[in-house]
Amino acid sequence: MKMIMVVDDEERAAIEVSLILEKEGYTVAKFTDAASAIKTLEAVQDIDLILTDIRMPGMDGTEILKAAQRSKKPVPVIVCTGYGDVETAVNIMRSGASDFLCKPVSSKELLVRVKKVLENSDLAGEVVALRKRLETVESSDALILTGRSKKMVEVYDLTNSVAQTDATVLLRGETGTGKELVARAIHDSGSRKNEPFVAISCTAVQHTLLESVLFGHEKGAFTGAHAPHVGKMEAAGSGTIFLDEIGDTSLDIQAKLLRVLQEREFERVGGSRMMKLNARVVAATNKDLEQAVREGEFREDLYYRLNVVEIRLPPLREREEDILFLADHFLNLFKRRYQKDIEGFSPSAVNQILDHGWPGNVRELKNAIERTVLTNPRRWIDRIPRLVSSMRAHEEICPCAKMVNRVSYIEAKEDCAEELEKAYLTHYLKQEHGHINRVADLMGVSTRTVARQMEKFGLDKSSFKDRKSAV
Ligand SMILES: Nc1ncnc2c1ncn2[C@@H]1O[C@H](COP(=O)(O)OP(=O)(O)OP(=O)(O)O)[C@@H](O)[C@H]1O
Ligand SMILES: [Mg+2]
Numbered sequence: 079m080k081m082i083m084v085v086d087d088e089e090r091a092a093i094e095v096s097l098i099l100e101k102e103g104y105t106v107a108k109f110t111d112a113a114s115a116i117k118t119l120e121a122v123q124d125i126d127l128i129l130t131d132i133r134m135p136g137m138d139g140t141e142i143l144k145a146a147q148r149s150k151k152p153v154p155v156i157v158c159t160g161y162g163d164v165e166t167a168v169n170i171m172r173s174g175a176s177d178f179l180c181k182p183v184s185s186k187e188l189l190v191r192v193k194k195v196l197e198n199s200d201l202a203g204e205v206v207a208l209r210k211r212l213e214t215v216e217s218s219d220a221l222i223l224t225g226r227s228k229k230m231v232e233v234y235d236l237t238n239s240v241a242q243t244d245a246t247v248l249l250r251g252e253t254g255t256g257k258e259l260v261a262r263a264i265h266d267s268g269s270r271k272n273e274p275f276v277a278i279s280c281t282a283v284q285h286t287l288l289e290s291v292l293f294g295h296e297k298g299a300f301t302g303a304h305a306p307h308v309g310k311m312e313a314a315g316s317g318t319i320f321l322d323e324i325g326d327t328s329l330d331i332q333a334k335l336l337r338v339l340q341e342r343e344f345e346r347v348g349g350s351r352m353m354k355l356n357a358r359v360v361a362a363t364n365k366d367l368e369q370a371v372r373e374g375e376f377r378e379d380l381y382y383r384l385n386v387v388e389i390r391l392p393p394l395r396e397r398e399e400d401i402l403f404l405a406d407h408f409l410n411l412f413k414r415r416y417q418k419d420i421e422g423f424s425p426s427a428v429n430q431i432l433d434h435g436w437p438g439n440v441r442e443l444k445n446a447i448e449r450t451v452l453t454n455p456r457r458w459i460d461r462i463p464r465l466v467s468s469m470r471a472h473e474e475i476c477p478c479a480k481m482v483n484r485v486s487y488i489e490a491k492e493d494c495a496e497e498l499e500k501a502y503l504t505h506y507l508k509q510e511h512g513h514i515n516r517v518a519d520l521m522g523v524s525t526r527t528v529a530r531q532m533e534k535f536g537l538d539k540s541s542f543k544d545r546k547s548a549v
Pocket of ligand 1: 222223224225252253254256259260364
């Protein structure tokens with residue numbers, strides 16, 4: 079049964095309208111002043127429609143409209159006006175009222191309009207609810223950490239047990255192995271889950287600005303600081319601050335972070351007020367931090383502060399049983415997202431997936447499956463487009479890769495990870511004619527990473543360009 083709120087300072091008019099509605103089977107809550115109507119609206123959740131006069135002494139109908147829009151479940155409003163008041167009514171419609179009626183209202187007209195607004199509102203409510211359900215299913219699916227290898231089961235166990243504590247966690251692992259996903263899982267399964275999760279990539283921010291992004295700044299702290307700024311540490315409140323790519327921070331920032339972790343307080347740049355660090359700290363890196371410590375690029379004391387609990391995300395090539403499992407998981411995810419009618423992978427596609435070495439790890443696999451789902455015209459997936467065969471790539475570059483079968487190939491891979499990395503990069507650069515953006519996309523890494531690796535291996539993009547396609 080629909081509940082309608084009727085508000086009119088003229089009691090007779092309110093009674094008249096209420097009677098018409100009640101006769102039709104609606105439940106009516108009648109008010110002669112806006113203030114008590116708003117109070118009730120804020121206190122109860124089951125009002126389906128409001129019929130209100132505009133001109134009332136004290137608070138008027140516009141206040142009711144605002145309150146109806148503020149309420150948890152927005153309530154549709156029909157505004158009733160006197161004849162001379164059409165202009166106000168038009169303005170009110172612009173502010174979001176569902177309809178308006180001129181007084182005196184005929185009972186037939188009243189019932190038709192009420193029915194229509196209620197029907198529209200039911201429909202809108204259904205659409206919102208459906209969309210919400212779809213979004214939560216989608217996003218929770220996309221954020222599920224999955225895999226069934228022994229190594230991943232160990233990761234889940236560790237993630238679950240540290241989530242229940244406040245310990246600082248350091249996540250290690252190659253690019254695309256799921257470090258950020260684990261950081262979120264730690265946050266989402268602990269007691270801070272309803273507080274903010276704030277991530278900051280220490281390399282995405284310009285070196286000189288990182289301090290202010292992390293800790294905030296006061297107005298006038300430096301040229302260009304026109305207004306005070308809340309830093310990520312402050313924004314994280316009692317939630318989680320995720321310091322991504324911590325291994326790439328400067329020694330200067332490292333010293334500041336160390337102090338914050340030791341004292342559990344910080345101040346904004348140019349400020350003098352000490353603020354408490356209430357957030358839990360989770361950091362991640364794909365760098366060899368021990369080597370960076372040995373080479374004086376990373377502070378040893380900060381390393382120990384961060385490394386209270388360490389979770390290592392294994393690369394995909396070390397958990398081969400996860401590859402097809404994850405491929406299936408992503409196939410289902412993207413099939414649903416793009417509404418594609420696909421049955422699964424054909425045996426040759428499976429071979430292709432297993433033969434690839436996944437240097438970009440889960441991100442590369444996820445990108446490859448998304449690309450495949452989008453472009454595959456058939457019910458079965460026959461091949462994964464633009465995927466480089468790792469065995470071929472490896473054989474081309476690495477003299478140790480004279481393997482006779484898959485097993486020796488997998489063993490060989492462990493011994494020459496660097497050569498393999500170079501082999502992939504060379505292969506992708508050749509295939510994509512030196513287009514770094516495309517290579518990064520295929521490998522599931524950033525263009526910065528590709529550029530860094532090219533420098534490391536002394537590869538020059540101009541040597542991969544063909545004459546027809548310039549970069
Ligand atoms: N075990 C997993 N299950 C499902 N999805 C995963 C898993 N691991 C990673 N992913 C997905 O792969 C992508 C890359 O993961 P993520 O961003 O967490 O990697 P990362 O280790 O932080 O990489 P980088 O070092 O490059 O920042 C994301 O889209 C993530 O959702
Ligand atoms: Mg990351």
